[in-house]
Amino acid sequence: MKRKLTLLVILCFSICRQLAAQDPLLVNVYNRDTKTLNGKWHYIVDPYENGYYDYRQEPFDKQQNPSNNAYFRNYKPKDKTELVEYDFDKSPTLLVPGDWNSQEEKLFYYEGTVWYKKSFDYEKAKPNNRVYLYFDAVNYQADVYLNGEKLGTHKGGFTPFNFDVTGKLKPRDNFVVVKVDNKRKREEVPTVNTDWWNYGGITREVRLVEVPASFVQDYFLQLDPNNTNELIGYVQVGGEQQAGQKVQVNIPALKVKQEVVTDARGYAPLEVKVRKVNLWSPENPYLYDVNLRVNDDVLEDQIGFRSIRTEGADILLNNKPVFLKGISIHEENPQRGGRAYSEEDARILLNWAKELGCNFVRLAHYPHNEHMARMADKMGLMVWEENPVYWTIQWQNEDTYKTAERQQAEVITRDKNRASVIIWSMANETPVTPERTAFIRNLIAKTRSMDPTRLISAALEKHNINATTSTVDDPLIEDVDVLSFNQYIGWYDRLPDALSKTSWEIKQNKPVIVSEFGAGALQGLHGDKMERWTEEYQEYLYEETLAMLQKIPQLRGITPWILVDFRSPRRPLPNVQDGWNRKGLISQTGDKKKAFYVLQDFYKNFKLKDKK
Missing domain, CATH: 2.60.120.260 (Galactose-binding domain-like)
Structure with a gap:
């Protein structure tokens, strides 16, 4: 297994080079001059x-x-x-x-x-830089x-x-x-x-x-999934002189001082022996200062070390079962009214998720800015990152696939050292066809080659067996580590009173994450619990959905849709939507809806042992 992981890391380096544009992507611009x-x-x-x-x-x-x-x-x-x-x-x-x-x-x-x-x-600063x-x-x-x-x-x-x-x-x-x-x-x-x-x-x-003329261009350093006493990865030197460069890796808190020498390509594998590691987790988001030096170039990073894997229906964080108490998020600052981009934007959104009781966030439906993953590292929030392979695209178009693959490579290159990132998601709500399945399977294969330390998933769709029984019928079930799906019983599919009558037939012994459910509600609009767009309707749907989902034996996480109302040109209903998707638990003015407190209470009282 160890040799297999080492080979995968080497293959990751090779694929990163192949996928790169004319100029390979620099990592950790955060901490550079x-x-x-x-x-x-x-x-x-x-x-x-x-x-x-x-x-x-x-x-x-x-x-x-x-x-x-x-x-x-x-x-x-x-x-x-x-x-x-x-x-x-x-x-x-x-x-x-x-x-x-x-x-x-x-x-x-x-x-x-x-x-x-x-x-x-x-x-x-220097002529040769x-x-x-x-x-x-x-x-x-x-x-x-x-x-x-x-x-x-x-x-x-x-x-x-x-x-x-x-x-x-x-x-x-x-x-x-x-x-x-x-x-x-x-x-x-x-x-x-x-x-x-x-x-x-x-x-x-x-x-x-x-x-500098020769510099640390890229590196990957993560805990070996099979050995908590070893860090694995690689370092890549860029610039004028790449071959035969001595690269020092220093982790003071672990008393690590190691030197490796690059090959003709500027590449050197890393296998770092460590003693007891202070493992990163939501309860203990510990980050190590890591320094990499080649000649005059000294690059610092803050990296958490943890393991993530599955065993049967369990998701194991540091070899302990964990339930992913999540929420989906769009990259939007609703109060400012535009695309989120700053560290303060990330802090606002992730603090709301923490207030909700989350230990996990789904960054949908595209890679969010780097502040989100780095802030999640510090705050102890596990993260799902997603490629924008969304709904129906040109599955048989070779250039379309290359564009999807390159975007996946770029976000992995950027965030592969973030402890918070535990799941790479390939797609959202895609139709089941042979061409689509081949497209996503190729993405999965590339992703596994680039990063052998994280889980793979995709937001699939639920299917009806009959009027009261639902399942997920998708060949990608066999390819993903975590079986995730979106379902909207009570909103797009029947009314909330159907939820208590619905059962699920999921035969796979894999962890299940329900990656979306929800209902639209205009904050401040009140009425009967069966009246669309009221806070009471959304509240009732959450209560009934949470009760229904707990009947799925393999359930190991949820990311309801969505934390905050967000703009969408698909949502024109006057005096209700007005160009906003209203499924947020928080309005565009920052006001919490009644369903926010339903989910908050569920997370506060839920114990994974209740599932055993």
Whole structure:
């Protein structure tokens, strides 16, 4: 088993390299030397993409002598005779990070291209240092240009990417231009149909990251699932000199000082013997200071060590059965009215989850920002992270699969050292077809190859055997570690009084997580418990659902839908929804609904031993 895990970690490194774009992703930008490019960026709305295509629909950035009207050139007229039809510096500004929908009323529903421009000066600390332009996320497609030169393109609205800009920066008057396009397309991931707001823009932080000529580019360090006295992983050195580099790993609290030497690729496996480890858990979210050094580069991180596995119907955290008291969360700050992106946003959402009594959160339906996982590490919340393979996408499209696989690789690369992350979810509510099953099985295989230490799941759908019996009939049951499914009996399927009459037939001896249930309620609207949209209806549904689900012998967790009301263009009902999905336990104004206290009381009194 030990040899198998070591080989998987090596394979993880190999696949990460294959999946990387032109410039491999830096990890732990949190703790590196950076210069922020956050703040005001000038923008131009370009629905016809006049700044990208000429009148023959030929891209300017593929032409040898592009027009002065190619926006990425940020061109200024040399005299009064020159015809230039744009000017970034005279254009309005948007805040980065942030979405354009919530910042500019006229862009509230806009989907299309917006160009961003930021000017800056930059001088390196040392002449031989390398510099990377790092984006935490841009939704959806980003074409990035520096000083009029195209750096590359990235697709995917929720994962990080970076470009090596060493040798391309000037001490004064640099400018970066980003063409951001959030149009929904059938071949993309997610596809055209979702149930959340399609916030466009540079929605997370932008930084210049400076590193020495040779540096710690990537690393993976986790507790061996089969041996609590050993840490396993790898380190990857990037830069000019990668082969034969001595990398020191130092964990002072464990009295670990170990040196490894990289091979010709800059790679070295890690097998670190340790004594008694203070294991991370919700009750004890202990994080070790970990230092990695190669030459002049010293990189610090805060890593918790814990094991997660399944045994029959149990989920074992540090070899002890655990029940996942969870809630689903969208990446949205409802009080500000836009995409969540800051550490304070994460603190607000996760503190609400803690107040609810949660030890677990489902970050749906896409990778959330890095603050969420790091804050969960500190707060002792276990985390489910999800790929935006949502509903029905183009299962037979090879490029669609590559986009999904790359996004999965990017979030694993970013968060693979976070103790809080215990489940990688492949998808949500996808139809059962051979093409879809093959698509997701390939994602599962890649994920297992990249990370052998975490559990795999997907939010499946329930199926009716008859009027009173439900099950899950999906071939992916055999591939996942945890059987998860969404069910909405009492809301989309019959009324809440049907819940007490419903039984479940689940034959698999696997842990079950009910990944969604819920009902819409307008905070402050009261009435009979059978009256839609009232707090009493939602409260009654929660009471009946919790009673029903406890009859499932394999039940080991729930993540009801959802913590807070969130914006969705699918929800237009006047005076009730008004563009909001109302299934939150908390309103967009931060007020708790009656069902919040039902779930809070359930978590306070529930004991896993009641399930044994």
